[in-house]
Amino acid sequence: MFTHTDLARLQAQSLKMQGWIRQQTFSPEMEKTLRRFSSWEVAELIFQVNQSTLRGRLAADPSLPQGLVEEDGRQRWYSLEEINQIRRKLKVNRKSLMPYRPANTRAIRIAIANFKGGAGKSTTALHFAHAAALDGYRVLCIDFDPQATLSHSMGLSDVAEEYTVWGVMARDLIRETARMNSAATGAESGAALPHRKLPSSITDMGLSELRVNDFIKPTSWPTIDIVPSCANAAFVEFASAQYRHLNPEWSFFAAVSRYLDSLADDAYDLVIFDCPPAIGYQSMNAVFAADMLYIPSGPGYWEYDSTTSFIGQLAEALEDLGRFSNVVPAGTMQLPKAFRDIRFLLTRYEHGNDLHRAMRTAFGKVFEDRVTEHPIEMTRAVEQSGRFLSSIYEMDYRDMTRETWRRARASFDRAYGEFKTHVTRAWAEMEKEQ
Secondary structure (H helix, E strand, C coil): CCCHHHHHHHHHHHHHHHHHHHHHHCCCCCCCCCCCEEHHHHHHHHHCCCHHHHHHHHHHCCCCCCCEECCCCCCEEECHHHHHHHHHHCEECCEECCCCCCCCCCCEEEEECCCCCCCCHHHHHHHHHHHHHHCCCCEEEEECCCCCHHHHHCCCCCCCHHHCHHHHHHHHHHHHHHHHHHHHHCCCCCCCCCCCCCCHHHHCCCHHHCCHHHHCEECCCCCEEEECCCHHHHHHHHHHHHHHHHCCCCCHHHHHHHHHHCCCCCCCCEEEEECCCCCCHHHHHHHHHCCEEEEEECCCHHHHHHHHHHHHHHHHHHHHHCCCCCCCCCCCCCCCCCCCEEEEEECCECCCCHHHHHHHHHHHHHHHHHECCCCCECCHHHHHHHHCCCCCCCCCHHHCCHHHHHHHHHHHHHHHHHHHHHHHHHHHHHHHCC
16 A cells, blocks of 8 residues: 555655756756857857858957857857847847847747647747747746746756745735725725635735745746746645635636736746646636747647647637636736637657658648648657756757757757747737737
């Protein structure tokens, strides 16, 4: 017979293994650090200019960062901070190296969701965040998944549950209940308005005093922050049901949207949600806050079947919630919930696999132009990056053959390039509506 004590013992053993893996992966201080990027990468892969052109421009302007020089003098290596300094100051052929960012708009929000485990949600979120940062964007990731794969991959492991999405939701409950009670007290009508009282177990946690930025943690990437998750946050699904019972008028599914609305419009450019493999309280908060929905799926039949079930259940959930007037009484959300774009992205794809090609055709026939043109390919470098909690962008091409590294990076570059096209199109629509 096995009880909770046996599960706790097994977890303790696993935590020791996690610590060993981090020692092998991160710096000696157990902190994840971001590597430098070679002048070849900066020129051809990041700025997409001729390498000799970039070298000439840097040599002509000593005020620009010059990077670290290898002992043989053949290659220079730049930090991301230095890359962004060059990006801000340098123009090539009179063209700015800064990425597209519409004026007077907030960050665009993208939910990466599917309720099948192993579909590639965290891998996609991690690589798109890193690719966007190399592209010059400021990114906020929100990890909704209690498995915390994205948080661990970003270098965060010791996270208290009150600083996760659960804390955001509980803080919103306290503040929204106080707002409703204040409105009830100040009402001039003769009708008695409800006065909700929350238990001290919730109000005494100090969550209402937390500031917006208290939930946001820095990562090893200077232009990527994250609202992390942790295993203890798994109880949010149970706590959320209790919280909704305590205050049925609370617009629970708008909690994360309201939180993001309180950020300055120019604080970030992209907000990327990594959703849990379920349609629950956390994932629905992500869906309601998102402008775009990206649905990754493996190229097998059962994954196609699961994806079909996911969009069906999501449609039913959105339809049901749209009938309740108290879902969104405050904030910028509108009902019925509408996305500016929905895309299906195939992951772990092998071009030489007949089944994968057949399933890609099936996805295209069913979902038509909603299926992205460029899948994420399965390569040895991609497998290795997942094993070491890193993206292909973090891996040094000198640790493997350059061709293996380039092939994997090219796959993610193509997927990100298409992702960026959809994002900027939706962003432009937002700008027109201002």
